[in-house]
Structures are given as structure tokens and as C-alpha cells.
Amino acid sequence: MVRAHYDSEPMLRLAGEIHFDAGLSRAEVRAAARVFGEPLPDLVYLPCAGTLRHAPPLLAEGARHVVAVDLSGPSLTAGLGRNVPAGLRGHVTAYHGDVRDAGQVLPECGVRLAFLGGNSLGDVTAPEGHRQFLHALARSLTPGGVLVFDYVSDRYLPAGTGPTTSEWPQVWHGPEGDVDVVDRRTRTCRPLGTSGMALLRIRCDILGLHDGRPLAPPHTYSKLIVPDPLLKEQFAEAGLELTNTGPVADWSGYHRDRIDQVGDLGMMGEPDCWYRAVRR
Known part of the structure; x- marks a missing residue:
């Protein structure tokens, strides 16, 4: 991972x-x-x-x-x-x-x-x-x-039981030049059994600023x-x-x-x- x-x-x-x-x-x-x-x-x-x-x-x-x-x-x-x-x-x-x-x-x-x-x-x-x-x-x-x-x-867990989404304006260095985009991060969380630990899962979507079109496949990563x-x-x-x-x-x-x-x-x-x- x-x-x-x-x-x-x-x-x-x-x-x-x-x-x-x-x-x-x-x-x-x-x-x-x-x-x-x-x-x-x-x-x-x-x-x-x-x-x-x-x-x-x-x-x-x-x-x-x-x-x-x-x-x-x-x-x-x-x-x-x-x-x-x-x-x-x-x-x-x-x-x-x-x-x-x-x-x-x-x-x-x-x-x-x-x-x-x-x-x-x-x-x-x-x-x-x-x-x-x-x-x-x-x-x-x-x-x-x-x-x-x-x-x-x-201290960064999703609020409540569902996912939490944050968005920021970004620039993406695309294959055909720089593009203004929205960097959307969606957080979900699940406990790891009875360990007292949890897995925070973050999905990153890179979307066109003006049309909302995905410019790259979604990318997901996790944090312990x-x-x-x-x-x-x-x-x-x-x-x-x-x-x-x-x-x-x-x-x-x-x-x-x-x-x-x-x-x-x-x-x-x-x-x-x-x-x-x-x-x-």
C-alpha cells in the first residue's frame, strides 16, 4: 500500500x-x-x-x-x-x-x-x-x-458515522498543460477489530474546476x-x-x-x- x-x-x-x-x-x-x-x-x-x-x-x-x-x-x-x-x-x-x-x-x-x-x-x-x-x-x-x-x-476522523469530504482549489500539471482543478478528499474510517486502532481511508478525486469532469482515475490511500x-x-x-x-x-x-x-x-x-x- x-x-x-x-x-x-x-x-x-x-x-x-x-x-x-x-x-x-x-x-x-x-x-x-x-x-x-x-x-x-x-x-x-x-x-x-x-x-x-x-x-x-x-x-x-x-x-x-x-x-x-x-x-x-x-x-x-x-x-x-x-x-x-x-x-x-x-x-x-x-x-x-x-x-x-x-x-x-x-x-x-x-x-x-x-x-x-x-x-x-x-x-x-x-x-x-x-x-x-x-x-x-x-x-x-x-x-x-x-x-x-x-x-x-x-483528530482527523470523519464527523459522525458517514464520510466527510473536503475540497481545495488546485493546479494539476496535466499531459497537455496546467489545469485548474478541485482536489476533493473524502474520508471514511473503520476500527481494526479490538486493537484500539482504526483505518482512515482517503479517496482523492481530481476534478475540472469549471465542469467537474474527472481528470484522472480516483486514488485511494489509507492511514493507521x-x-x-x-x-x-x-x-x-x-x-x-x-x-x-x-x-x-x-x-x-x-x-x-x-x-x-x-x-x-x-x-x-x-x-x-x-x-x-x-x-x-
């Missing part, structure tokens, strides 16, 4: 999709650095790095090298071409693979800081895979090392939803002490302004929070 979502060609064509949003990426990195609370270490690990959009801001904030790991080869390739200037590519190690195998490109002793942006914690939707994901993140850290990430938890109390238990089981440090907008003026003025951040906007996990 993770690879299928991030390899989605229609999603990569949305101008406002986060894959190539430099302003948002810079703001996220600055906020994450504040949550970390120290000068950035020389090496920063980017699990689920996607299009490498956080790599240049991390280097600008003081890191000297970024190790980026992602399952999606097309995302990494697109990111190296569009997000990472040629002069910075020597400071980025891009590894196409599973975060469970990240030890192949990380220091044996672990890293001081890992940064997981874009609500990626919910990308692994199978409960056992999620557990392995958390343990892999913990293994990547040196004792006392910190994982900083944003996560929506259960874990309420904060259960998430804290899961992190503790992986050897990590978890703290919810508060809404993203409390850490970033950019987020506050964008939420107030445009409101197009969805799960990465008002309901999103920054978390800090320390390896014991």
Missing part, C-alpha cells in the same frame, strides 16, 4: 501536493528543529523520505549529511531531480528500501536525530507492520537519540490511526519515551497563517501535532 500510494503518478502531478512544497518543507524542518531543542547534529536520518523535500532544509538548518530511506523509487528519483539542487546531492544518501533495513546505510551506533515528516507514521497500516516500524525507528537511534515526527492521531494513550504504550514497548509537544501551529507561524488563510493542509494542518520520542 505504501509504495502504491507514493508511486501514484496523478498525485505527483498536483501542484499543491506536499511532494514538492518547498515552503511547507522549510517550515516543518524549522519547527522540528525547535521540537528537537538542540543544534542539529551533523547527520540526520530521514525515514520515509519520499521526494526528499526535507533534505535541503535540514542541510540549511545546520546538518552536514542526510540519510534518506524510502520504499518508493520514483519518489526518490523525482526528489533528487526536483527538490535537491545538484550542489547538495553529495550531502544526501538516498536509499531505496525498507526502513527495517536502514542499518545498511546508518551508523552502527545509531543517529542522534531522526525526522519523520508528513504524517508518515500512519503509512504502515497493518498492526504487526506498524509494530515493526516503531521498533525499526527505535533501532536507528543512539541511546538518548530523538525521533521528531508529526501525527494526526484520531492510533489514539495518543495507545501510541505512548506502543512506543514504550519499542524502548521509546513519547511526548506530544502540541499542535503544529503552536510551533510554526507558517502553519498558523496557512491554516487561517487557506486551510488546505488537511491532516497536516489544525489537527496535526508534533511528537518527540527519546530512545531510553
